[in-house]
Amino acid sequence: MKVTVNGTVLELDPGTSAIDAVFAAGFDVPYFCSQPYMSPIGACRMCLARIGAPRKERDGSWILDESSGEPKVFYFPAMMATCTTAIMEGMVIDTLSKDVKDAQNAMVEFTLINHPLDCPVCDKGGACELQDRAYEYGTGRSRFVFDKRHQEKHHPLSALITLDRERCIHCKRCVRYFEEVPGDEVLDFIERGGHTYIGTLEDGLPSNFTGNITDICPVGALLDATSRFRGRNWEYDHTFTTSLDDASGSAIVVDARTGRIERIKSGLNPEVNKSWIDDGIRFGHEYADDPERLKRPLLRRGEGFEEVSWEEAAAFVAERLAGFSGKDVGVAIRADATLEEGVAARALAQHVGTGQLDHAPRHGPSLVPLHGATVLDVATADALLVLGDVTEELPALDLRIKDALKGVSPPELFAHGVPIADLRLKERMPRASERLAVVAPYRVDLMKYAGAAVQVPVAGEAAWLQAMAAVAHAQPADEAVLGMPRAEAESLVRAWREAQKPIMIVGGFVLASEAATEAAASLAKAVGFRQVLVPPMANGVGLEITQVLPSHARYDYQGMLGGSAKALVLSNLNPAVDPAVAERLRSCELLVVHDLFLTETARLAHVVLPGTSGYEKDGTMVSLEGRFLPVRAAPVDAGEARDLTGVVKALGEAFGQRLEGRSVRSARRVLRKELGFDPTELHRLGLLRELPRRRAIVSLNVRETVVGDSLRVPSLARPEYLGRNAHLRAALGGPALRLHPEDAAARGLRTGDEVVVPVDGVPRRLEVRVSDAVPRGVSLVPATPEAPAGPAAVALDDLVHERRALEVA
C-alpha cells in the first residue's frame, strides 16, 4: 500500500500500523503505551498525528481533487493515535505540522501533570522515555501550579520489584504484559480516574516472568529491586551477551559499574526470547558479587589453604600430574562451560593422555534430535506435546509455547526493528488451548493452558509414550496408562497427524531415562513430530558436539568419581555434597578444583583455582536449537579468576607446552576448523546450524540403581547459587521440598518449615512447601547440577525438622 509520511512515499504491507509507517519513513513520533510484541491500545494518546486518506465514490472510483486531478485527501476531523490506526491505500500522515506539535506538546504537559520531578534521584533518569519525550516534545516549563497527586513511593510489589506509584503514567504496559505474555493476570489498575494505581492482590506477583515489567516501564515506576539506587544509567557498562543460566540462549544485557554487576536486563533476540527473560536469569546474578568469591588460587598446606600465584599453583599441579599415568587422570567440567572451555578441557585431557573426560550434568541420550525444531518453530507450531515442566526447566520456551497458542506468527522486522504496534495482537486474545498437550508427573503450570493434560506416575513417561505410540499404530493400549479414554487419545493422535507443524518438547524427566527417550522418538516418528530436547544446562548441546565426552562409557563423570580416576580436575562441579563421594574424594591422590566458591569439593582439594561466572567470560554457547551464540565478558572485578582456558594456559606453561585452548583465541582456531566458521565473527543474534548427531550413545550410569517414588525437579532459579542470590531467594523462598497437603499433614509439616532430608542419600536442607499440585506420596526436590531432573528417593522417614514456620494469625 502506498502511504505518504510527511512527503515521503512508502510502499508497505496492508495491516501495518500508522506508527510503524512513520518510523519506516525515518520520522519519529512519541509514544508510551505501545510496546513491541504487545497489543497496541492507544491509551496514552501520545502518538497523535494528522491523518488523511482518499475516499471512493459509490461506483468505486476515487473522489478526485478538482484542481490537481489526483485522488483528494480527506483528513480525519481529529488527531488520530497512530498506534491503533491501520494504514490505508493512499493514506497521508503528517507528524510535523504545527497542529500535531501542539497536540503532542499538550499530551506531554498532561502526562507530566501528576508526574513528580524527582528525576535527579530516579533510577530511570537518563534512560527514561518520559524524560526524553518531555525534552523533545514538551515546552520545558510547567503551567501546573497545584499540588500533584501523592501516592506511595516505595511499594514493594514483590521482593524483586519496587513500585513508585507517583511516577506511574498509567500506560498500562505492565498490566497488559502480564495478561498477554505470560498469561498470569497478577497486576491490574485499581480505582479509577486520577486515583488509579497499579496494584495486586496476589502475594508477591506469582509469575515466573515478573522482571520484564521493569524493562518495559517507560518511567521509573517499576524498578528492579536488586539494582535500585545502585547507579545512574550512563555510568553502566552495557554488555550484550547470552545467558548461561539455561539452554534457551536468551539475549541479556549485563549492566556493570565499577567492577560489579548491578543488574541484568533483557536483550532482544526476535528468534529466541524476543525481549523477555525469566526472573531466574534476570535476578539470579547476585552470586557473582558474593564476598566469598575466590579471587586467588589456593594451595593446600596441611589442614588449611594458602593463597598462591597462578604460576605456583600450576607448577604444583603440573609436577603432581607428571607422577600419574595419563589414563588415571579425570577431567570434568560443568555443562554450562563455553565451547572454548570445552576445547581447553579436551586439550588438557589429550595432553595428559586420558579418555576420562566428561561434562556434567549430562543425559545418556544425545541432545541432538533426529528431526529437530527451532524455538521459532515452537512459536509457530500448530500442535505441541510437552513432556515435563518446561516453565521451570526452560522458561523462554514456555513463553514461545504461549505464542503458538495465540496463533499470531512473529512479525516481520522493519528497518527500525520489531513493529512498535503489531495490529494483529489484541488484549485478551483467545488461546487455542487444544493445540497444547502437556504430560508431566505432577501438575505443572503449563497445564492451565493445555487442552489435554496428563499426570503420569513418577517415571511413567516411557509407558505413556509407548501407549500413545500403540494408539498411533492402532494397537491396543491401556486406558489407565494413557490417562484418558482411548477415543480422546485417538483424536489427539489425529490432531497431531493433521497438524502442519507438530512439535514435541522433551524435558529432563524423559531424557533421564533411555527407554523414555526412545519411546518419545518412536512416537515422534509415528505421528511426524519434530523434537526439541531440553538440555540440563546451558551448553549441553555444544559440549556434546565438540566431543567433551569420555572415550568409554565407564570413564564418564560418575565413573571418575567412582574410582576410575586417581587424579581429578573438576571445573565448577561439586560432587562432594554427597558424603559417600566426599569420602572417596578424600582418598583421591590429586584433586584440582576450579570453582567460584570454596565448595564442599573445593575444601577437599589440593589446589583450588578461582573460576569465572557466566558473566565474566568470553566464549560461545550452543542453545538447544543448535544456535551458536556469543558469550561476552562484562567488566567485572573477579580478582585473578580465570575461565578454563586460563587454567589450561597456566598448566600448559607449567608443562612447557603450548596447548590448544590456552586462550579463547586459540580455542577458536580449533573450533573454526571443526565447525567451519569463526566464532569470533558471530553476530549477537547467533547462527543457526545443522548439528551432527553423536555417533554412539555414551551411557551415563547415573545412579540407575536408585529409583525412587519421588522426583528431582528443574527450577528456574539455579539451586547451587540460590543461597547467594538474596533477592531471588526472598521472592522464591529457599530450595523447596514440595509435598501434597495430606503427606505434609501426616508428618506435621507446614509451608515454611525448614527440614534436612536425605535425597538419594545426600542430606539436603530444604524448605517445606505444601502444594496440591504434587501427587500423593510423591515429594518434589530441586534438581542440582550434581543430580539433574529425574526420579529420586526422598527418605521422609529420616527427615529432621530444623525450624518451624512462624504461626501466622
Added chain:
Amino acid sequence: MSSRQPLPTVTPFFADKQERLSEILARYPEYGRRSALMPLLWEVQRAERHVSEARVEEIAEILGLHATEVKGVMSFYGTYHEHPVGRYHLQVCRTLSCSLAGADTLADFLEDELDLVNGETDPEGRFSLQYVECLGSCGTAPVLQVNDTYFERVSRSRCRALLDAMRRDTLPEPTLERGGDNEPNAPDQEGGAA
C-alpha cells in the same frame, strides 16, 4: 512462586446459592464467563453491604480469574464497597445540576447532622455518607440516593424528616416528582449492574 498464606476460612457466599449462581453464569457464553463478574459482585454486595477480600477471591475462583482482576473491576466502580456501609447508605449527588440546586448545602447539612464526613459510617452502622457523581436525575435536583432509592428535590426540611424517619428505622416512601425516577413507570433501578 510464593504461596499466599490462607485467609481465615469463611463459608463461601455462594455455597448455598448454587442455583442463583448457575442462573447468573448461564446469562453468558462459556468464553465470556468473566462477564458474570459484575452481577456476582452485586449479588454479594447486596447481601453483605460490602465485598470483602475473601469474597473477591471466591468470585475469582468461580470465574477462573486472578483476585487482582476482580479487585480492579470492583475498585473502578464507586458502587462496590470494601468495608460494610451502614443500613442507610446516603449518596449525595454533587455534579453540576445538583450543585446548582444546593447539593453542597445539603451535603453540609448531612455532615453536621450526622457528624460524618464523606466516606464514613457511624459507629452504630446506621448511616453512611458518600458523595457521588451524577445520578442522572438532574431534572429533580438535588438528589439523595438512600440505598437503591432516589429522594428528589431534597430540601432541608425534607431531609430532616427523612433522617428522623430513618433514625426510627422507618424509611418513608419516596415522594413522587413529576418526571422523577420514582414515578410509577420509571425505569427499574434494580441491578445497577448492567
